[in-house]
Amino acid sequence: SQIATWIPHRNDYLDALLAHEAPGLKQNTLKCQTVVHNDDGTTRACGTPSPTIRCRDCFSCQTIECVQCCLRRHKDLPFHRIEQWNGHYFKRTSLHGLGYKLHLCRFGAKCSNSTPGPRNFVVFHTNGHHRLRLIYCGCGTPVKSEQLLLFRLFPATTAEPRTAFTFDCLNTFHLLNLQGKLTLHDYYQAMIRMTDNMEPAPGIWRYHDAILAVREWRHLKMLKRAGRGNDPSGIRGTPVGGLAVECPACPHPGRNLPDNWETDLRRSWLYTQFIGVDACFKLKLRDRGFQDPALGDGLAYFVSDVQYKHHLKECTNVQDVEPCDAHHHAVSQMNTKNNNKKVLVTGLGAVVCARHSLMRKNAVADLTKGERQVTMDYIFWSTLADSNISMVVASYDIACSWSIHLMDRLRRNYADKLVQKFSRIGFIFMVPKVHLPSHGKKCRRLYDFQHQPHVGRTHGETIEQQWAHLGGVATSTVEMAPEGRRSALEDHMGNWNHVMKINMGKNMFWSLTEALNQSVKHRQLYEDLSSTFDEGTIQRWTGLIHAFERDKKAGKDPYAEPEQSQTYDQIRKRLEDEEKATEKDSESDGSTLQHDFSPSEYVQRALKLLDRQRAMTRDIATQQAEHHCTTADLQRKREVFRSDVRSLTKVAVLFMPCLALASEDEEVLPSTSRSIVHLPSSLVAAGLPLSGCVSGIVRAEEQMRTAEAADALEALCRMRRSYMGLIHKYKVNVFGSTSANTRSRAVLKGVGRKIHLLALKYRDARLALVALNPKGSWRDFLLELRDDDIRGPYPEEDEREGRREDSWIWRSRGRLVRQVLKLDGSVDGMRLSAEEELDETMLYMWAAARARFLRWQEEVHLLVEEMRRIIAFLHWQADSWLSKRGSRHGVVISFAADCYASRQADQCRALAASFVQRWAPLLKRTGHGEPWIHEYVSSLENTSLEDRDEEAVDEELVDAEDENEDGDQDEDQDVGRKNAVLDATDYSVYLTTD
Numbered sequence: 001s002q003i004a005t006w007i008p009h010r011n012d013y014l015d016a017l018l019a020h021e022a023p024g025l026k027q028n029t030l031k032c033q034t035v036v037h038n039d040d041g042t043t044r045a046c047g048t049p050s051p052t053i054r055c056r057d058c059f060s061c062q063t064i065e066c067v068q069c070c071l072r073r074h075k076d077l078p079f080h081r082i083e084q085w086n087g088h089y090f091k092r093t094s095l096h097g098l099g100y101k102l103h104l105c106r107f108g109a110k111c112s113n114s115t116p117g118p119r120n121f122v123v124f125h126t127n128g129h130h131r132l133r134l135i136y137c138g139c140g141t142p143v144k145s146e147q148l149l150l151f152r153l154f155p156a157t158t159a160e161p162r163t164a165f166t167f168d169c170l171n172t173f174h175l176l177n178l179q180g181k182l183t184l185h186d187y188y189q190a191m192i193r194m195t196d197n198m199e200p201a202p203g204i205w206r207y208h209d210a211i212l213a214v215r216e217w218r219h220l221k222m223l224k225r226a227g228r229g230n231d232p233s234g235i236r237g238t239p240v241g242g243l244a245v246e247c248p249a250c251p252h253p254g255r256n257l258p259d260n261w262e263t264d265l266r267r268s269w270l271y272t273q274f275i276g277v278d279a280c281f282k283l284k285l286r287d288r289g290f291q292d293p294a295l296g297d298g299l300a301y302f303v304s305d306v307q308y309k310h311h312l313k314e315c316t317n318v319q320d321v322e323p324c325d326a327h328h329h330a331v332s333q334m335n336t337k338n339n340n341k342k343v344l345v346t347g348l349g350a351v352v353c354a355r356h357s358l359m360r361k362n363a364v365a366d367l368t369k370g371e372r373q374v375t376m377d378y379i380f381w382s383t384l385a386d387s388n389i390s391m392v393v394a395s396y397d398i399a400c401s402w403s404i405h406l407m408d409r410l411r412r413n414y415a416d417k418l419v420q421k422f423s424r425i426g427f428i429f430m431v432p433k434v435h436l437p438s439h440g441k442k443c444r445r446l447y448d449f450q451h452q453p454h455v456g457r458t459h460g461e462t463i464e465q466q467w468a469h470l471g472g473v474a475t476s477t478v479e480m481a482p483e484g485r486r487s488a489l490e491d492h493m494g495n496w497n498h499v500m501k502i503n504m505g506k507n508m509f510w511s512l513t514e515a516l517n518q519s520v521k522h523r524q525l526y527e528d529l530s531s532t533f534d535e536g537t538i539q540r541w542t543g544l545i546h547a548f549e550r551d552k553k554a555g556k557d558p559y560a561e562p563e564q565s566q567t568y569d570q571i572r573k574r575l576e577d578e579e580k581a582t583e584k585d586s587e588s589d590g591s592t593l594q595h596d597f598s599p600s601e602y603v604q605r606a607l608k609l610l611d612r613q614r615a616m617t618r619d620i621a622t623q624q625a626e627h628h629c630t631t632a633d634l635q636r637k638r639e640v641f642r643s644d645v646r647s648l649t650k651v652a653v654l655f656m657p658c659l660a661l662a663s664e665d666e667e668v669l670p671s672t673s674r675s676i677v678h679l680p681s682s683l684v685a686a687g688l689p690l691s692g693c694v695s696g697i698v699r700a701e702e703q704m705r706t707a708e709a710a711d712a713l714e715a716l717c718r719m720r721r722s723y724m725g726l727i728h729k730y731k732v733n734v735f736g737s738t739s740a741n742t743r744s745r746a747v748l749k750g751v752g753r754k755i756h757l758l759a760l761k762y763r764d765a766r767l768a769l770v771a772l773n774p775k776g777s778w779r780d781f782l783l784e785l786r787d788d789d790i791r792g793p794y795p796e797e798d799e800r801e802g803r804r805e806d807s808w809i810w811r812s813r814g815r816l817v818r819q820v821l822k823l824d825g826s827v828d829g830m831r832l833s834a835e836e837e838l839d840e841t842m843l844y845m846w847a848a849a850r851a852r853f854l855r856w857q858e859e860v861h862l863l864v865e866e867m868r869r870i871i872a873f874l875h876w877q878a879d880s881w882l883s884k885r886g887s888r889h890g891v892v893i894s895f896a897a898d899c900y901a902s903r904q905a906d907q908c909r910a911l912a913a914s915f916v917q918r919w920a921p922l923l924k925r926t927g928h929g930e931p932w933i934h935e936y937v938s939s940l941e942n943t944s945l946e947d948r949d950e951e952a953v954d955e956e957l958v959d960a961e962d963e964n965e966d967g968d969q970d971e972d973q974d975v976g977r978k979n980a981v982l983d984a985t986d987y988s989v990y991l992t993t994d
Helices: 002-019 067-073 146-149 169-178 185-194 208-225 267-269 303-312 372-383 406-413 416-423 443-445 462-477 480-500 504-530 536-551 568-589 597-624 630-657 659-661 678-688 696-733 738-772 809-815 834-883 890-925 932-942 983-993
Strands: 034-035 043-045 053-055 082-085 088-093 121-125 128-132 133-136 154-155 163-164 271-282 342-347 347-353 358-365 393-394 426-430
Touching: 053 067, 053 416, 067 128, 121 169, 128 185, 133 480, 146 154, 154 169, 154 208, 163 169, 163 208, 163 504, 169 185, 169 208, 208 480, 267 834, 271 372, 303 358, 303 372, 303 932, 347 372, 347 462, 358 372, 358 480, 372 406, 393 462, 480 504, 480 597, 504 834, 536 834, 597 630, 597 696, 597 738, 678 696, 678 738, 696 738, 696 809, 834 890, 834 932, 890 932
Parallel strands: 121 163, 271 393, 393 426
Antiparallel strands: 034 043, 053 082, 082 088, 121 128, 154 163, 271 347, 347 358
């Protein structure tokens, strides 16, 4: 390992660290080597003897220079850390201690009208805090805070500031806080320790100034990136939610939807708005009595606090709770969550984009108690207030209770204008996939994404990503002032939205790649399963599904797992009857054996002996037979079996004369598990010819082996259905007494043993067919049975429904000989017969396979449409920025605002270009994305990015053209234009740059 190769060099590294503690040469032999410019333009070394000053932050940190050279060289580097040699070691000092003065003159020269500032002005930089002597300029703006801002110093106060924070300092904390959830207190303490790690300087506690500066900085960055500085109306003209980073993949009429989106009924489902609703009780707020003004009430992700509180007072808080089959704390505790008087806010309610995990604007509100419907209704309607979409799919973990009377509460608590608007929208309510299993059968019938048409692979759990992301700041925001907390949370929400936005290029690429592969796979699985049924059955089942989709509350649910009609006692009795029948056959076979029966009768008797042999081999291996047989019982069975084999072998010579060549000792081996039951297939395995066999016995074994394999496969499917049904019915849902659980485990063990024996029976029959007719037509449906093929018909506990692949045993059963299926029919007449029960299972499996295929197919179409919307939205955004140019008045600010608008427009087009170059090969290869992808690929030739200097592009970044459609990097490609289009990762710096 690399650390192992470094270990021998530790002393060398340690010595190198120690070397920085000394000047390098004896102090009395050193002279200042700093370059000085003469009046005639020549240069020379300063030459001042015994220099004592060095800078920790300059690259040439070992250079020792005199005081005058240090001050001259650091004229524009006021925040470097200085050390002075005292004859024994380098002691910390500062530019301020050397007499440095910072002149705030815009043109770099000393101002003749300068005004001295505070003698101990404190500036916090990324490397610690610094005391400075400020000299304000008197020929420009008289406002001191504005002078500081011109030099990238953010004042802590507006009047007579004595503390400032550099833009780099605020930017660094901003990014560390957003990325690593570093608290301001920890960052501030780190700056103090970077200045002096032994003893903080007295009078430098400016933590509360830092809190104000950070909050103001966050707000200003949101305003700037939202274009409020480019708008003549300024901050006061900010619309509701205008500071939010919106999802470019969601449908936005007038921005990224075609002109005919309302009339294109065939594709109307592609313009559905998917949203997720939920609450989080981790983001609490303690009541500390703080009162602070709001900087942007309702301008980003939170709803207006003033209007929200007014709504809570005015509306009727009637909880229309619809009972659910399962118990949910969100429902039962919606009014009793807050029992602590010291807690002002119990959590957050929010609405996100359910497909892309972006927080929606005006979609967040504080919870004062539990997950009350009045709060969740308010954020739901608020985020949809300015939406003109005609179809909304809403995901909520308690949608079964919340959605029932939602429109009634709308009419009761909201204005008629909103009622009319939302009455024109079609709503579909779903329960997130991970939360759905905790609901009852009724909810799974009505609110399952997997069985809802036109939703693709939407799972509704994206809001949990938001809670996981925001949970990292819960311990810091819980102590903040209310408005400061909202500002901090909105900042993190905006950061999350921006990161998700710039990563849509690769996320969409991999999502579409997976959807295309899964769509092909599940289409083939669905078609293979459908081919095992006749056309009439398919039409009948399809009609059931269409009827269910039209009205989920009425009729039969084709996706419901069939109820297990047989109980433990019934299955236990059937197993006991089968064991008794086997023992009876073993007792009668030897006594009734005659030499005058046909080849087919001989084969039938031999196969029965093989069944007994498999069962006894299993018992010998486990040293325990069914019903706890004693060793004597087992020995008796072995002797009876060996006697029957000897008797049958005497008859076998008549049908297979080649056996006479073998000695009698070889006919029956001493071990029961190795006793040979002679059949034509065993002759092939032993290398003996079949030519001498009696006519018809080879064909008889082949036909009976085919029927035996088919019978074993049908019985295996039946037993697997019983096994999984019993597990679901008893092991998962019932917690009985110890004796009841013991009996349940015993029955399950018996069913599992039966499944194992059926698998052995099938494998033996198939091996015999391979020996007898290796190229027969049986190979089309009697496939090799592996252990992992024995699964189904229902999903395992850790198996996801959308990616589940049914075993081939369920697809092959329709081709088998159904007449060999002989099941117990002793169940109650009102229940399904065993054959009908298996058909019900096949309906469930076929409907589930069809749903999986359709959802993946829909996902492909949704992803392609979302890709188009992303590119269209980014181009609209770029045009919007360009339209802002020339909006501001004043020479200086107008020019600066235009420059910023041009940069933002360029970044939007660059991001779109990188997405197009990443997606285009995949879309073209698979025949998707036309004609819009061709249009945008052509527009790349005209992008302004081609004017960029290639050297400005970071060589470490992977360009979009460097990747092929499979996401791999190509080595041999034309690089003439690729560096002009940057990958989305270039724009992560957008988080903290100006």
